[in-house]
Amino acid sequence: MNTPILLSLKETAEEGFDDRLQAGLDAWKTVKSWVEPRPQNLQQEIVAHLTGELHAVREELAYQNRQSELGLMVGQVAHEMRKHLLPLGLQLHHLRQQVIPTDAAKRSLQQLAAGLQALETLGSDLIYYLRQPEPRIHSQRLLAAIEPALQKLKPELEEHGIHVELDIASHLYASIDAEMIGRAISNLARNAIDAMPEGGELVITAYDQGDAIELEIADNGPGLELEIRPQVFDPFFTTKGQGLGLGLSVVAQIAEAHQGSINVMNCPEGGAAFTLRFPQAVPSIHRHAA
Structure with missing residues (x-):
C-alpha cells in the first residue's frame, strides 16, 4: 500500500535518479565529443613524433659517420707525422754529436x-685516443x-731540473698492460x-691496498684550481x-681499460697528486706454485 509518505519518498528517489541519469548522459556526451576526433589527431601526432625521431636518428648517424671519417683522417695524419x-x-x-757544444748551440738543439x-x-x-x-x-x-718510461x-x-723519487717496493705485482x-x-x-x-720534485709512490694498488704521482708545482679539477680528464681540455x-x-682511458x-687532488704542502688505482696480482711464480 502506497502511503502519502511512501509516494513522496518514491517521487523524490525517482527525481534523484533522473537527475543523476541526466548528469551522466550529459557527461557522456561531453566525453564523446572530446574522444571521437582524437583517433585522427592522435594518429597525426604519432606520425609527426616518429617522423621527428627518424629525422633526429638520421642526423645522429650522419654526424657519427662524419666523426668516424674525421677520426680516420686524423689518425692517418698522426701516423704520417710520426713516420x-x-x-x-x-x-x-x-x-x-757534430756541432760544437757552445751554450747557444745547446739551447737551439734542446x-x-x-x-x-x-x-x-x-x-x-691522437692515435691512442682514436x-x-x-x-x-x-x-x-x-x-x-714504470722504470723504462721514466728512463x-x-x-x-733533467733539462727542466726535476728530481724524481721512486718509492715502489720491488715485490709489488699488478694485473696491467705494461x-x-x-x-x-x-x-x-x-x-x-x-x-x-x-724545476721541482716528482714523487711516485705505490701503496699496497690488498686487492688493489694505488700509484700516486705527485709534484710540488702550483696545484690545480678547484673549479677545473672535474674537467682535467676531459678530451681536449687544456x-x-x-x-x-x-x-x-688518455691516462683516464688507460685506467678504465684496467678496470x-x-x-686528482691538491697536496697539503702544495702541488697536485694524481692517483691511479688498479688490481693487484700475485707473481706468476706464486700462481704456478699454487
Whole structure:
C-alpha cells in the first residue's frame, strides 16, 4: 500500500535518479565529443613524433659517420707525422754529436728536441685516443713497467731540473698492460714538467691496498684550481697555451681499460697528486706454485 509518505519518498528517489541519469548522459556526451576526433589527431601526432625521431636518428648517424671519417683522417695524419718524425730525430742525434757544444748551440738543439718530442707525443696520443686499443693484461712487476718510461723521459726531466723519487717496493705485482701503464706514467710526468718549468720534485709512490694498488704521482708545482679539477680528464681540455689536451684523457682511458680509476687532488704542502688505482696480482711464480 502506497502511503502519502511512501509516494513522496518514491517521487523524490525517482527525481534523484533522473537527475543523476541526466548528469551522466550529459557527461557522456561531453566525453564523446572530446574522444571521437582524437583517433585522427592522435594518429597525426604519432606520425609527426616518429617522423621527428627518424629525422633526429638520421642526423645522429650522419654526424657519427662524419666523426668516424674525421677520426680516420686524423689518425692517418698522426701516423704520417710520426713516420716523418723518426728520421728527424735521428738527424738531430747526429747533429748533436757534430756541432760544437757552445751554450747557444745547446739551447737551439734542446729546443729542437723539445719540439720534436712534443709532436711525437701529440701524434701518439691522437692515435691512442682514436683507436682505444684493448689492453694485454698480465701479472707484472710494477717497477718493470714504470722504470723504462721514466728512463726515456730522463733527459727532459733533467733539462727542466726535476728530481724524481721512486718509492715502489720491488715485490709489488699488478694485473696491467705494461706498455699502457708506461704511457700513463709518461703523460703524468710530462704534465708535471709543464707544471714545474723552473724545476721541482716528482714523487711516485705505490701503496699496497690488498686487492688493489694505488700509484700516486705527485709534484710540488702550483696545484690545480678547484673549479677545473672535474674537467682535467676531459678530451681536449687544456689550460696550457699549446697541445690538444689529450694527455690526461688518455691516462683516464688507460685506467678504465684496467678496470681501475684515477683521481686528482691538491697536496697539503702544495702541488697536485694524481692517483691511479688498479688490481693487484700475485707473481706468476706464486700462481704456478699454487
